[in-house]
Amino acid sequence: MIIDDNLMYKTVKSPKYIRKCILNIAINFVELMQQQDKIKRIREEKRKVMLMLEEEIKNTNLLLNRFQELIPKAKLQKPQVVKQIPVKTKPQIKKQIEVKPSKLDYLQQELFNLKSKLDSI
Numbered sequence: 001m002i003i004d005d006n007l008m009y010k011t012v013k014s015p016k017y018i019r020k021c022i023l024n025i026a027i028n029f030v031e032l033m034q035q036q037d038k039i040k041r042i043r044e045e046k047r048k049v050m051l052m053l054e055e056e057i058k059n060t061n062l063l064l065n066r067f068q069e070l071i072p073k074a075k076l077q078k079p080q081v082v083k084q085i086p087v088k089t090k091p092q093i094k095k096q097i098e099v100k101p102s103k104l105d106y107l108q109q110e111l112f113n114l115k116s117k118l119d120s121i
Contacts (some may be wrong), residue, residue, distance in 0.1 A: 057068060
């Protein structure tokens with residue numbers, strides 16, 4: 001097997017930039033691990049709370065069943081629903097009565113007109 005010395009060492013053009021990139025990647029990786037740990041803790045807490053809730057629901061159902069056994073049984077009648085049919089009403093039209101002037105009113109108007117003509121002369 002032939003070992004080439006050129007493969008062992010490689011020159012890096014900008015070592016500062018590469019070091020910064022590697023450090024940034026390491027920082028991002030650590031932050032990602034921390035977030036993963038937070039998520040695991042939250043999931044575990046959620047699981048515990050769900051188990052507690054299931055136990056509380058079981059206890060509540062047992063108490064409810066006992067309570068229903070202890071209360072006296074009574075038959076309740078459902079209220080009868082009476083359907084009311086709306087009464088159809090015809091709209092009432094009010095007739096307006098036209099007042100016809102009487103003969104006396106007509107004569108008074110004529111008298112007034114004649115007096116006004118007489119005064120104007």
